[in-house]
Amino acid sequence: MGTESEHWNGVYRSKVPEDVSWHQSEPAMSLVALDRMGLGADASIVDVGGGASRLPAALLARGFRDITILDIAASALDAARERLGEARDEVxxxxxxxxxxxxxxxxxxxxxxxxxxxxxxxxxxxxxxKTLLQALKPGGTLIIATFALDGPERCSGLPVRRYDPEMLAAEFGPPFEIAGDWQEDHVTPWGSVQHFCWCAFRRTEAA
Ligand SMILES: C[S@@+](CC[C@H](N)C(=O)[O-])C[C@H]1O[C@@H](n2cnc3c(N)ncnc32)[C@H](O)[C@@H]1O
Incomplete structure (x- = not known):
């Protein structure tokens, strides 16, 4: 891993988790997505680029017991583990x-x-x-949130590509079928609003 991991490791080493634009006190929309898709605690979940979010704590509180958090930055996962305290070994x-x-x-x-x-x-x-196809079971669910078309052009000093649901559907294509989409106005810790595009896809068959 090269410059990307250096960038993200630097971010999590130099800031506390509450001081990044993507911070949420509760992963509210992620939980809404699980509810809308009818997904309960018996499901296994991988959160890619999970950072130091509060999703693992919220999932454990819901009774999820098969939780994997992946991130390019070891420092992000160090912060996430510290946040979770004694429950860290359950992830x-x-x-x-x-x-x-x-x-x-x-x-x-x-x-x-x-x-x-x-x-x-x-x-x-x-x-x-390709990784998604390896990791997600047929019948499984992809939950994804990106900046919306009228969202920010950059995040954490890096350029981003913005999406609407049709663009995301085109990116993933078959065997992913869109099952729902919605928008979020995320409020950053310093009060600015970022428009997010959320989509849920079902994987209908093996690739
Ligand atoms: C904007 S943050 C979002 C963090 C978290 N998902 C949340 O909602 O709080 C992006 C995260 O993705 C991670 N990341 C960036 N590129 C990645 C990659 N190629 N593979 C895995 N993680 C990556 C970063 O380290 C960072 O934690």
Whole structure:
């Protein structure tokens, strides 16, 4: 892992989790997505680019017991583990670049909040989709949130690619069928509003 991991490790080493634009006190939309898709605690979930979010704590509180958090930045996962305290050992932590990850197992749910939109090169998105196909079970659910078309053009000093649901559907294509989409006005810790595009896809069959 090269400059991307250096960038993200630097971010999490120099800031507390509450001081990044993507911080949420509660992962509200992720939980809404699980509810809308009828997904309960018996499902296995991988959160790619999970950072130091509060999603693992919220999932454990809901009774999820098969939780994997992957991030390119070891420092992000250090912060996430510290936040979780004693429950840290109930989560599988993976340091990896999602575009180069070889998952050793499969999952019912793939969750991505604000990671795919950093993949501005076609080869990166192709590699992400390849990993997704390896990791997500047929019948599984992809939950993804990116900046919307009227969202910010950059995040954490990096350019992003913005999406609407049709663009995301075109990116993933068959065997992913869109099952729902919605918008979020995310309020950053310093009060600005960022428009997010959320989509849920069902994987209908093996690739
Ligand atoms: C904007 S943050 C979002 C963090 C988290 N999903 C949340 O909602 O709080 C993007 C995260 O993706 C991670 N990331 C960026 N590129 C990645 C990659 N290629 N593979 C895995 N993680 C990546 C970063 O380290 C960072 O934690």
């Amino acid at each position: 599988d932590w993976q340091v990896a670049d999602v575009t180069a990850w070889n998952p050793a197992r499969t999952f019912d749910i793939w969750h991505d909040r604000a990671v795919f939109h950093f993949l501005t090169e076609q080869w990166q998105r192709d590699a992400y989709r």
